[in-house]
Amino acid sequence: MDFLTLLQVLDTSVRLATPLLLACLAGLYSERSGVVDIGLEGKMLAAAFFSAAFAFYSGNAWLGLLAGIGAAMVLALIHGLASVTFRGNQLISGVAINFLAAGMTVLAAQSWFRQGGRTPPLEGAARFNPIELPFAIGPTEAAAVDRPLSQLIAEANPLQQFYSELISGHSILVYLALLTVPATWWLLFRTRFGLRLRAVGENPAAVDTAGVSVVWLRYAAILLCGVLCGVAGAYLSTALQAGFVKDMTAGRGFIALAALIFAKWRPVYALWACLLFGLFQALELRPDIIENVSGIKVQVQLLGALPYILTVVILAGFVGKAIPPRASGEPYIKER
Amino acid sequence: MDKMPKWADIVLIPIISLLLAAFFSALVILAIGENPVEALKLMIDGALMRSAGWGYTLYYATNFIFTGLAVSVAFHARLFNIGGEGQAMVGGLGVALVCLYIPWPHWSLAILGASVGAALFGAAWAYLPAVLQAKRGSHIVITTIMFNFIAAALLNYVLVEWLRPIGAMDPASAKFPGATHLPSFQDMFSTADTPMFRGAPANVTFFLALVACVVVWMLIWKTRLGYEIRAFGQSETAAKYAGISPVRITVIAMLISGALAGMMSVNTTMGESERLILNSTEGAGFIGIAVALMGRNHPFGVLLAAILFGFLYQGGAELALWTSIPRELIVVIQALVILFTGALDNMVRAPLEKVFIALRRRNV
Numbered sequence: 001m002d003f004l005t006l007l008q009v010l011d012t013s014v015r016l017a018t019p020l021l022l023a024c025l026a027g028l029y030s031e032r033s034g035v036v037d038i039g040l041e042g043k044m045l046a047a048a049f050f051s052a053a054f055a056f057y058s059g060n061a062w063l064g065l066l067a068g069i070g071a072a073m074v075l076a077l078i079h080g081l082a083s084v085t086f087r088g089n090q091l092i093s094g095v096a097i098n099f100l101a102a103g104m105t106v107l108a109a110q111s112w113f114r115q116g117g118r119t120p121p122l123e124g125a126a127r128f129n130p131i132e133l134p135f136a137i138g139p140t141e142a143a144a145v146d147r148p149l150s151q152l153i154a155e156a157n158p159l160q161q162f163y164s165e166l167i168s169g170h171s172i173l174v175y176l177a178l179l180t181v182p183a184t185w186w187l188l189f190r191t192r193f194g195l196r197l198r199a200v201g202e203n204p205a206a207v208d209t210a211g212v213s214v215v216w217l218r219y220a221a222i223l224l225c226g227v228l229c230g231v232a233g234a235y236l237s238t239a240l241q242a243g244f245v246k247d248m249t250a251g252r253g254f255i256a257l258a259a260l261i262f263a264k265w266r267p268v269y270a271l272w273a274c275l276l277f278g279l280f281q282a283l284e285l286r287p288d289i290i291e292n293v294s295g296i297k298v299q300v301q302l303l304g305a306l307p308y309i310l311t312v313v314i315l316a317g318f319v320g321k322a323i324p325p326r327a328s329g330e331p332y333i334k335e336r
Numbered sequence: 337m338d339k340m341p342k343w344a345d346i347v348l349i350p351i352i353s354l355l356l357a358a359f360f361s362a363l364v365i366l367a368i369g370e371n372p373v374e375a376l377k378l379m380i381d382g383a384l385m386r387s388a389g390w391g392y393t394l395y396y397a398t399n400f401i402f403t404g405l406a407v408s409v410a411f412h413a414r415l416f417n418i419g420g421e422g423q424a425m426v427g428g429l430g431v432a433l434v435c436l437y438i439p440w441p442h443w444s445l446a447i448l449g450a451s452v453g454a455a456l457f458g459a460a461w462a463y464l465p466a467v468l469q470a471k472r473g474s475h476i477v478i479t480t481i482m483f484n485f486i487a488a489a490l491l492n493y494v495l496v497e498w499l500r501p502i503g504a505m506d507p508a509s510a511k512f513p514g515a516t517h518l519p520s521f522q523d524m525f526s527t528a529d530t531p532m533f534r535g536a537p538a539n540v541t542f543f544l545a546l547v548a549c550v551v552v553w554m555l556i557w558k559t560r561l562g563y564e565i566r567a568f569g570q571s572e573t574a575a576k577y578a579g580i581s582p583v584r585i586t587v588i589a590m591l592i593s594g595a596l597a598g599m600m601s602v603n604t605t606m607g608e609s610e611r612l613i614l615n616s617t618e619g620a621g622f623i624g625i626a627v628a629l630m631g632r633n634h635p636f637g638v639l640l641a642a643i644l645f646g647f648l649y650q651g652g653a654e655l656a657l658w659t660s661i662p663r664e665l666i667v668v669i670q671a672l673v674i675l676f677t678g679a680l681d682n683m684v685r686a687p688l689e690k691v692f693i694a695l696r697r698r699n700v
Contacts, residue, residue: 095674
């Protein structure tokens, strides 16, 4: 395999890792505060639909993004109502949210657009288009000399290839997602809010004793989770693809959950886990590459299942133990 | 003393939750510009007013009985088996292998063999998550979710690489031999003059599901093992003091749960499609969660809830046929039922408890 093919595979990995990363960090906030969230998938799906629909109506991807975030936050509030206010079963609430999103998106799409549960294709400013970083070879350069872009990149030196192919040319949401990693780290480990948020996931009674509201903190975490799921969903339908199709999240919410366990609930590890799972997804699209490199025919089904298998192995504690926040999944009951 | 009489817990709360779910579903139907009353009429006409409608309703109900029982057996041990979908998929593989590679003389023997195959394969798929939960503390919800996806990949692989007949395009096994075809309700109840259940997929597996309800009821409430499962579910520490091994109960409860989920595929794979197809479960494993929650984990409740969901499924298909309401309406209703009977249980329960306490005070 030559250098350029490697870069192309990595480029696809980054694109596919972005929604995983956003959803994974979303889950990280929620679970760090002690609220288990298996409804990431549903929140992403709802956001994907609403951002595509609003981007289509308004012709503006940013308005679409806002609508997507709004939709995901509404579902997050339902989860908060069920798991914090009414102290219900957080897992069951997550399951309900996934089905609610799966059903409602198709229902709404059919009722608004009548295209069999999809939105019309998005064009131009209704999508988040790739941005070219300075000094990178992109479509503008190719148009200037009137030659195909792939040819120009193939002739460039390796550093320029690396910069143009891998670093440049993503949509703004990709860079935003990457920035969310240090931002999350800073928020969780360097601010008072973060300290309290982590504490409420480990020992809510202690936080309560200190006079800090457990309910408020958990709602804050759940809403942050909604915002990030919203961005993840909007990325799927307005950046990665041009429009919403039924069930377009395709299990990404659960891969993100797997990545979260793989990363042991830490933001920087989450980045690596999501990039790894993104690489698996990229290779699933190009099984010929593995065959060329290793000479072994690898089953695409195996590649697809690999994130799940790895997560089970990690959960089993054979390769480093994954210990969730201590109070996660348990509703907090204030004693009187 | 209990805050509420038992009947309120068993009957009143599920009914209130169901009404809430129905109310929100009606709002959804209104929002997409259709008439909820008309829609309900259409659903009842299509699912309950003709024998063929009942044939579909009971066919779906058969699936939901198995998956509902599967979830509720696990719930009794306070385990949330969300992997019914995967266990049913792998159970389907068991059915296919039994039907394809054993020359059965008659369907009555074949259904026994297929049930054993389905139960063994389904239980095997639940075994690893169970052991990991019991011995290594890996959360069973996460592992069973992962196993659902692994099952889908496995089934895809097996169908494409092994079971697909040479030259066939779609990922499905060969047709099962004629001797394994199960009698449908049409075969059993039609007479020459009055055709009944025409074309409907309901088959003899429905009675197998009824037997499963009775067996599960006996197991949970009339046997020592059932007592141990319930005791473990009520309090793990108390169960430990009583000499009940948590590892043993976790594994056994999950094996039974997986076996029940797997047996669902006798109905779909052997009874309906008569070959193994990629998506034979169609989400029935997840509907088991709603069915178990509504049925309050009691086999009789599960039976009623399964028939209700069978009705919703068949009625939803009729709606999709005659109106602009897509089939996904059922998914929304299912979500609302899970939300109100499961996650928001306290929202319904707390005010009701207050009412009962107030009533009791007045009487005293």
